[in-house]
Amino acid sequence: MRGFKLRMVLLNALVLVLVAAMLMPLLYMITMSFRTATEIAQAPLGVPERFAWENYLRAFGGMNYVRAVLNSVFITISVTGLTALLGSMAAFPLARNTSRLARIFVLLVALGLATPNFVTITPIYVIFRDLGLLDTYLGIILAFSALNLPLAVFFYVGFIGAIPQDLVDAAKLDNCSDWQVFWYVIRPLLVPATATLSLFVMLMVWNDFTYPLLLLTDKDKFTVTISVYRFVGNTNIQPDMLFPAAVLGSLPLLVLFVIFQRRIVAGVTAGAVK
Amino acid sequence: MTSRRSMFLFTLPALIVLGLFFVYPILLTFQMSFTSFAGVGEAEPVGLKNYDRIVSRSRYLNALWITAKFTIVVVVLQTIAGLCFAALLHRLPAVRNFARAALFTPAMMSFVVVGYVWQFIYSPFSGGLNALLRGAGLDWLARGWLGDPDTALYAIAIAHIWMFTGYTTAIFLAGYANIPSDVDEAGRLDGASSWQRFRYLEIPLLAPSFTINIMLSTIGTLKTFELPFIMTRGGPDGATRTLSLEIIEQLFGRYKFGFASALSIVMLVIVIMVAVFQNWYLRRREDI
Numbered sequence: 001m002r003g004f005k006l007r008m009v010l011l012n013a014l015v016l017v018l019v020a021a022m023l024m025p026l027l028y029m030i031t032m033s034f035r036t037a038t039e040i041a042q043a044p045l046g047v048p049e050r051f052a053w054e055n056y057l058r059a060f061g062g063m064n065y066v067r068a069v070l071n072s073v074f075i076t077i078s079v080t081g082l083t084a085l086l087g088s089m090a091a092f093p094l095a096r097n098t099s100r101l102a103r104i105f106v107l108l109v110a111l112g113l114a115t116p117n118f119v120t121i122t123p124i125y126v127i128f129r130d131l132g133l134l135d136t137y138l139g140i141i142l143a144f145s146a147l148n149l150p151l152a153v154f155f156y157v158g159f160i161g162a163i164p165q166d167l168v169d170a171a172k173l174d175n176c177s178d179w180q181v182f183w184y185v186i187r188p189l190l191v192p193a194t195a196t197l198s199l200f201v202m203l204m205v206w207n208d209f210t211y212p213l214l215l216l217t218d219k220d221k222f223t224v225t226i227s228v229y230r231f232v233g234n235t236n237i238q239p240d241m242l243f244p245a246a247v248l249g250s251l252p253l254l255v256l257f258v259i260f261q262r263r264i265v266a267g268v269t270a271g272a273v274k
Numbered sequence: 275m276t277s278r279r280s281m282f283l284f285t286l287p288a289l290i291v292l293g294l295f296f297v298y299p300i301l302l303t304f305q306m307s308f309t310s311f312a313g314v315g316e317a318e319p320v321g322l323k324n325y326d327r328i329v330s331r332s333r334y335l336n337a338l339w340i341t342a343k344f345t346i347v348v349v350v351l352q353t354i355a356g357l358c359f360a361a362l363l364h365r366l367p368a369v370r371n372f373a374r375a376a377l378f379t380p381a382m383m384s385f386v387v388v389g390y391v392w393q394f395i396y397s398p399f400s401g402g403l404n405a406l407l408r409g410a411g412l413d414w415l416a417r418g419w420l421g422d423p424d425t426a427l428y429a430i431a432i433a434h435i436w437m438f439t440g441y442t443t444a445i446f447l448a449g450y451a452n453i454p455s456d457v458d459e460a461g462r463l464d465g466a467s468s469w470q471r472f473r474y475l476e477i478p479l480l481a482p483s484f485t486i487n488i489m490l491s492t493i494g495t496l497k498t499f500e501l502p503f504i505m506t507r508g509g510p511d512g513a514t515r516t517l518s519l520e521i522i523e524q525l526f527g528r529y530k531f532g533f534a535s536a537l538s539i540v541m542l543v544i545v546i547m548v549a550v551f552q553n554w555y556l557r558r559r560e561d562i
Contacts, residue, residue, distance in 0.1 A: 012369050015362050019373045025436065026379065028402050029391045044405035082291075090288035093281035105285070112296060114549045116497035118518050119538045122306065122531055123299035126313070146295035149288055178280040207384035209500045214526070225384045232390055234507065239400065242390050250383040257382045261375040264382075269444045 033243035040239045052240070059231065059244035067220060068227040069252060075137065075223060076205045079144040080198045086145070087152025087197070088160075088190055092182050094153070095160035106157060112150030117210060120147075125214060135218045143211055148201050155271075159193040160186060199267040206253060224249050300542075307536035313529045324536035333512065334520065334537070338544075340427060341517045345495040347431045352491055353484070355435065356442025361472055363443070364450045374447060377440030385437075389504030392433035396420045396505075420506050423513035430501050430514055438494075442487050449483030450476070485556035492552060496545050517541050 032040060033055060034048040059065070094102050124143055125134075133139030163186065171181045212226045222230065228249035232242050257264055307324055311317035328334045359377060363370045380388065395402045398418035407416045419429040453476065461471040499518035502508060508515035508523065515523075517537065524534040 008366070011362065012366050015359075015366055015369050015373055018359070019369075019376050022377055022436065022439070023379070025391055025395060028395065029387075032394075041400050044400045044402060045409070086288040086291060090285040093284050097281070108297075111546065112292070114493055114545055115296075115300070116493075116518070116541055116545055118497055118499070118521050119303055119542045120296060120299035121521075122525055122535050122538060123302035124295060125525075126302075126531070127295075127299065142291060142295055146291050149292050149296070153288060178284070182284070203382070209384065209386050210522075214522075225386045228384075228390070229386050229504070234504070237390070237394070239394060242394055246387045246391050249387045253382045254379070257375075257379060261378070262371070265375055265378050265444050268381075268441070269448045 029243055029246050032239060033247045035240070035243075037238055037240040055240045055244040056248070059241060059248055062241070063227040063231045063245060063248060064219065064222070065227070065248055068222050068224045071137075071221055072206055072223040072225075072252075075141060075144070076202050078137075078141045079148065079205045080201045082141065082145045083148045083152045083201050084194050084198060087149055088156045088187065088194070089182065090149075090153050091156030091160050092186060095157045096165070106154070109150045109153045109157075113154060115150075117147055121210065121214060128215060135216055135221065137221065140211060140215050140221075143215060144205050144208070147211075148204065151200070152197055155197050156190065156193065159190060163189055196267045196271045199264060200271045203253075203268070224252070303535045303538050306532050307539045309532040310530075311532040311535075313531050317532065320532070324533045325540075327533065328536060328540060336512060337515050337517050337520045338540075340513070340515060341496060341498070344427055344431055344434075344498060344516060345492060347428065348434050348495045348498075349488060349491045351431070352435045352439055352442050353487055355439045356446050356487060357480075359439065359443040360446030360450060361476065363447060364476075365468065370447070374440070374444055377443050379440065380437045381441045383437070385500030386504055388433055388437050389501045392429075392436075392501075393420065393505045396429050421510055423510050426506055426510060426513045430505055433505070434495065434498065434501055438491065442491065445487050445490075446480060446483050449480045452482075453479050481556070481560040485553075485560060488556060489549065489552050492548060493545060496548065497541065517544075 031047060034051045034053075035046070036052050036055070039046060039049060094106055128134045128139050128143075131139075133142070167185055167189075168181055171185045176184070206223075207225060208223075209225050209229070212223045213229070216222060216226065219230075228245045231245050232238075306317065308319055308321060309317035310320045310323075359373070363373055366373075394400075396419035398404060398416075398421065401419075403419065404416040407413065417425065420426050457475060457479065458471065461475050466474070497518050498516055499522065502514040502516055502519050503522070506514045508519045518541070521534050521537045521541070524530045524537065
């Protein structure tokens with residue numbers, strides 16, 4: 001038994017070392033963000049001689065950070081809400097309808113799950129340009145919603161299909177309209193499903209780079225990812241700009257993750273498994 | 275379902291958004307792929323010329339090959355790494371929750387941030403990796419990882435794997451949670467070693483998790499764009515120019531909308547073919 005115990009201790013230690021190794025790039029990012037460019041050039045792996053807060057001041061201003069965070073929050077929440085609402089509405093009749101049309105729709109939606117956004121990006125750019133949707137919040141919200149709707153419909157069809165038909169029938173007997181059935185009977189039952197789906201959509205939208213890169217050019221509408229990209233640039237990259245921008249760019253989600261990590265990991269995993 | 279009309283009204287908003295910004299664009303991409311559309315003006319029909327160009331120029335075949343290589347490396351290594359972590363953590367309840375969350379953290383970051391940080395880690399003079407190697411006396415290994423055509427793609431793949439190994443681990447751990455505990459118990463009573471249980475009980479029972487992990491990571495990496503865009507811009511010498519990078523380059527670098535559309539259609543066909551094949555193969559494997 002003693003040998004067994006010792007082995008467990010060693011295994012635990014091994015895992016912790018491996019996890020620490022995986023976290024090194026994060027630690028590196030945070031450490032470097034407090035060092036000056038000269039320090040990094042002289043000793044690439046050193047610790048900060050003093051906290052170079054001026055790095056952060058510059059990044060904070062240069063990225064227009066507050067504005068970028070607000071833009072990301074606004075776009076993310078709008079897309080999540082719109083996707084959840086339209087997705088669950090569409091799934092409500094589709095979940096029980098066995099007509100050929102409904103099945104074709106669900107099949108199309110399933111194909112949509114695998115469709116890369118590069119297939120739609122060229123025409124979306126052209127359509128947006130012609131409709132004047134380039135560089136607008138509405139445009140990017142619609143583009144993201146369309147990208148995530150197949151997932152939402154697919155997801156909700158599964159959940160609504162599992163709701164007992166008796167509930168719907170009972171509400172119908174009480175003279176509820178279809179809309180009332182949906183809003184007062186179905187929607188409350190979908191709250192856990194919506195929470196899982198929203199996590200997925202939020203993560204995807206918040207961190208997406210391609211759509212805002214191509215569809216937004218107005219500085220005042222930049223999301224966090226784009227403001228990191230524009231601030232750091234792609235030639236002559238300066239570490240004292242790169243690292244604080246990287247930390248600021250990931251800070252909102254990392255803070256949320258530290259608080260809700262258990263629910264986020266469980267939710268994202270459940271969403272993928274479904 | 276009382277009235278068909280009210281039911282139709284429920285799907286209508288989703289249909290409009292999906293139709294305008296999803297189905298119509300796909301059809302338009304298909305149509306544009308047979309033209310020489312340059313973003314403005316008339317689109318000249320050119321028949322199959324764009325597709326012919328893709329299969330006859332080494333540049334584009336190369337982009338396909340690079341995409342395939344990147345996908346295979348990432349999917350294989352990430353699945354193995356995730357499986358190893360999950361198998362260890364399954365046996366170590368004391369550190370399981372902490373390790374799962376810690377490993378998952380990079381997946382909360384954006385490709386832009388991960389790309390920049392790793393780009394600097396790999397940089398030749400003040401980068402962290404070379405400093406580490408020099409410190410360990412391995413000077414001969416130090417190099418400009420992203421500037422060398424032989425290492426650039428693999429360097430990017432490592433950053434990608436680093437980002438998503440925690441995700442894979444979490445999905446495998448969810449699979450482990452679904453294995454009935456008496457199966458494990460029976461294995462123990464029969465005197466199976468930890469390795470034997472892993473090889474002959476756990477791996478077959480984890481088949482559904484393999485399906486999810488492999489399909490998710492394959493679809494995700496086949497369209498990989500952000501990391502090579504940030505870290506190398508497709509260089510050096512096209513060594514990291516993936517299909518999606520080529521699409522964006524043709525689109526916004528050269529305004530060849532028609533040709534970019536043909537590349538997008540190729541990508542769509544590849545992604546759907548791979549997804550359908552994997553789904554068929556991996557699900558069949560689950561039943562055995």
